[in-house]
Amino acid sequence: MGWIEGIQNAIEYIEENLTEELNIQEIAEKACVSAFHFQRIFTVLCGFTVGEYIRNRRLSIAAEELSKADARVIDVAMKYGYDSPDSFTRAFTKFHGISPSAAKLKGANLKSFAPLKIKLTLEGGTMLEYKIVEKQQFTVMGKVRSFNTDTSYDEIPKFWQEHMQSGENNIVCGMYGICIDSDGKNFDYMIADNYLPWNEIPEGYVTRVIPAGTWAVFPCRGPLPKSLQDVNTRIWSEWLPNCKEYKLAGNYNVEMYTPPTENPEDYYCEIWIPVEKV
Structure with missing residues (x-):
């Protein structure tokens, strides 16, 4: 199953279960990818998070029900996962600009949020530079x-700003920014350097072992954060859907940074994505 097809399967699963409790792990399984990768890629491709999509779809359908049927606000609120009419009213009003009670009035102006249909489009025709490398296990501290x-x-x-302004960049300069899955919904982000075992670990710092494996390494050139964000978007929207030899592996990824340059246009960094042969 292709990546685009997998994402669409996950969206269809969400649509079929909007009145049920949705679990990100189960949603990601429909796309045949981990919850960690699914959420990150979904956000890049769609421009909003999985949680925002679910919330917007529920509020859109809830408005339709209130406007077309003699439904009670409290019943619609419970049906779409809200613990109380008050919390539903706040979310509904923020989304539609009117209260649920006002939505029941004839001629009320409501907002519609349509189901997603994922399509692969061809744009630009430019090459995305990358290389596949084998890396040994390494340990970081941060x-x-x-x-x-x-x-x-x-x-x-x-x-990052807090770390740099606090002066702690004298302890860890920030060679890496590492995302490590926690529970599918939350993840740990680590500002880190290579760990030197002969040095003591300062209070408040930890070590993590990054396992040996295969990585797709994508160069990023130019000012931050734009260069990093542009390449990140192209990885998920262009490279992954068209890659036939590799699929995503481990629930982590690495940003590798180099020292600052005098001219921001000359800056170089990398994004490392763990992969494995299909």
């Missing part, structure tokens, strides 16, 4: 913080 997939794009840059 500072770890847990992040939620829904908010990580905004929060991780703040983590």
Whole structure:
């Protein structure tokens, strides 16, 4: 099964179970990929998180039910996973701009959020540079913080800024940014350097072992964060759907950074994605 087909299977599963409790692990299984990779790729391809998609679809359908049937707000709220009418009203009003009660009135203006249909389109025609390399196991030391997939794009840059401004970059300069799956929904992000075993581990720092394996390595050239984000998007939207020899492996990935350059246009870094032969 291809990657695009897998994502579409996952979306169809969500659509069939919008009134049920949805588990990210079960959703990702429909795409034949881990929850860790599924959430990251879904966000890149679709522009919003899995959680946002589910919430928007539920609120869209809930509005249809309120406008077309003699349904009670409390019943619709419970049907679509809200613990109370108040929490449903807040979410509904934020999404539609009117309250659930107002949505029941004839002629009410409501917003519609249609189901996704994933299609592969051809754009640009430019080559994405990469290489497949074998790497030995290595150990890193650094500072770890847990992040939620829904908010990580905004929060991780703040983590880096805090680390650099605190002066702790004298302990760990930040050769790596490493994402390590925690429970499918949350993951650990580590600002790290190579671990030197003859040095003591400072308080508040930890070590992690990155296992030996095969990696797809993608160069990123130019100012951060744009160069990194552009390549990351192209990995999931162009390279992965067209790659026939490799599939995603381990629930982690690595950003490798080099020292700053005088001219940001000359900056170089890499994204490492663990893969295995199909």
